[in-house]
Amino acid sequence: MPLSAEQINEELSVLLPEPDADTHSTVLGAGSDDLEAGRIYLETLVAGGWMVPEWPSEHGxxxxxxxxxxxxxxxxxRxxxxxxxxxxxGLNLVGPVLLARGTTAQQHRWLRPIADGSEVWCQMFSEPDAxxxxxxxxxxxxxxxxxxxLNGSKVxxxxxxxxxxxxxxxxxxxxxxxxxxxxMFAVDMSSPGIEVRPLEQMNGDQHFTEVFVSDVRVSDENRLGELGDGWGITVETLAHERATIGGRAFGGGDDSDVGLPSWLEAWRGSGHLVDPVARQEAMRAYVLHRVNQLTTMRASHLARGGAPGPExxxxxxRSVGAFKARAYLGKNLAGAAGMLVGSPGHLGFMTAPSMSIRGGTDEVQRNIxxxxxxxxxxEPSVDRDLPYSDLKRSR
Ligand SMILES: Cc1cc2nc3c(=O)[nH]c(=O)nc-3n(C[C@H](O)[C@H](O)[C@H](O)COP(=O)(O)OP(=O)(O)OC[C@H]3O[C@@H](n4cnc5c(N)ncnc54)[C@H](O)[C@@H]3O)c2cc1C
Known part of the structure; x- marks a missing residue:
């Protein structure tokens, strides 16, 4: 028997504290990388299956x-x-792929530690030439x-x-x-032959890396999907990633049109919107925000709870456009004070350019x-049907 909204609220109110106005969920990676807080949160929710409600109960x-x-x-x-x-x-990309494609043994091995936060996953797709x-x-x-x-490098x-x-x-x-x-493979990051070199991003993030892989041995049991299925799984995983970036964490998918978003309220509270030009720009950012919410709702409706598609x-x-408009206008409105590192919105401003790249660039999304x-x-493709070994490469 499905729970009503009131029953869900009642159960969660026992487990979780009321929100603190200064803390927001983020999927930017621009911030704390506070593994411990996330792990405690997931551990709290896993017994009731609250974090990944659609997953089978045996997997969290x-x-x-x-x-x-x-x-x-x-x-x-809330x-x-x-x-x-x-x-x-783990939660948004690997979990759904394992549920759709994993063997029973793989689902038992990996899903629960993803749901309870005891194991963290990274996505090793991009390479210097790919x-x-x-x-x-x-x-x-x-x-x-x-x-x-396995031999090669990821970046x-x-x-x-x-x-x-x-x-x-x-x-x-x-x-x-x-x-x-x-x-596709699941690689144990503690295997001999894995060397992880950090690359610091301009927003200060330290978790970004180059990974060198030299004679790393992976059991065939850790192959995800069939031999030769890597491209299909990659496309599926990227669709989950785009749906996540386009989703609620960036203000999408929320159909609430009651009241102003907190960032607009903050600009108004700081007196920024007295100026008519600033007000006009703020309304532009707000319209992009609403269009993003509605587009995301439409996309999740199209997916109807199944795997996300090209939508x-x-x-x-839409989310990247809305995010960048907000981040750049926020910086402009702050005036000279905005030049200070650590001023309100600075992290979002320094992160904004990367939003058009991660998960596939804006140009690639438009092609899709x-x-x-x-x-x-x-798009014309001259190498689609040629053997990989015959392709011209930069090295
Ligand atoms: C913050 C951040 C986090 C990331 N995290 C990960 C991660 O965890 N795992 C991972 O595997 N990767 C990750 N990436 C990599 C990301 O997916 C790639 O950077 C992205 O797909 C672009 O590839 P590239 O950097 O090689 O640029 P290129 O592919 O070389 O593109 C260069 C430029 O050419 C344009 N371009 C290329 N092809 C076309 C085309 N066919 N039509 C029109 N324009 C085109 C691009 O839009 C871009 O402007 C991350 C990137 C960032 C910025």
Whole structure:
């Protein structure tokens, strides 16, 4: 019997404190990387399956229907939350992929530690020669009995400094065209041969990394999906990522049109909106915010609780546009005081450019919307059907 909104609220009120106005959930990674607070939060919620309500109860969920899960997610937003950024890849990308594609043993091994925060995952997709053109990934995986031996390097790996597992796409067959010779693996980040080098971002984040992989042995039991399914799983994972970036954490998906968002209220409270030009700009940012909310609701309705599709690219574009408009205007409104590091909104301002890149660039999202939503002709591709080993590469 599904719980009503009142019952959900009652149960959560026993577990979680009331929200503190200064603390917000973030998936930016711009902030604390406070693993401990997130772990305690997830550990508190896992017994009732509240964090991942649609997952099976044996794996840390509560077998909720999409409608009940939406009520729970909405209710959670009313309580104090931790920064769940460190846990985002596990909860939002790997978890759904394991539920759809994992073996029973893999689901038992990995889902619960994702749900209770005891294991953190990172996404090892991008390489120096494979970003937007991810199908060009060159990390090699060669079979050796019941194991695979991985060699190569990944870059822009967020959370690399503290992850337990990496979801890693590697090339298992160079004779096939680039999209077909890839396979997905779960790599134990403590394996001999893994070297993680931090790359500091301009917003101060320290968890961003380059990962060098030398003769790293991965059991075939840790292969995710079938041999050669790596591209399909990559696309599925990226769709989950875009839906997450386009989702509630960035102000999308909330159909509430009552009252002003807190950032607009803060600008008004600081007297910034007395100026008519500032007011006009603020309304522009607010309209983008509302359009983002509505686009995200539409995209999640289209997905109807199933795997997200290309419509997630539209909501990612909207959220990034709304986020950047807010961050840049906030900086302008702050005037000279905004030049100080640590001034209100500074972290968002320094993070904003990366929003158009992570999870696939704005240009790539527009290509996806054009080709897969609007049905426009595909971008020309000269190497789609050639064996990977015959492709021209920069090195
Ligand atoms: C903050 C942050 C976190 C990230 N975290 C991760 C992570 O955890 N794991 C991971 O694997 N990766 C991660 N990435 C990498 C990210 O996915 C890539 O940076 C992104 O896909 C772009 O790839 P690239 O940097 O190689 O740029 P390129 O692909 O070289 O693109 C350069 C420019 O060319 C444009 N371009 C390329 N192809 C086309 C095309 N076909 N049509 C039009 N324009 C095009 C791009 O839009 C861009 O402007 C992260 C990136 C950032 C900034």
């Amino acid at each position: 969920g509560r077998d909720a229907s999409p409608a009940e899960a939406a009520l729970i997610t909405e209710a959670l937003g 309580y104090q939350t931790a920064d769940l950024y460190p846990y985002g890849v 970003g937007s053109d991810l199908a060009n990934a060159g990390m090699r995986a060669e079979r050796d009995g019941d194991e695979w031996v 822009w790996t967020s959370r690399g400094t503290y992850s337990t597992w990496g979801m890693c796409v590697a090339r298992t067959d160079t004779a096939l065209p680039k999209h077909r010779g890839l396979t 997630g690219s539209g909501s990612k574009l 919307v054009g080709e897969r939503v609007l049905g426009l002709p595909r």
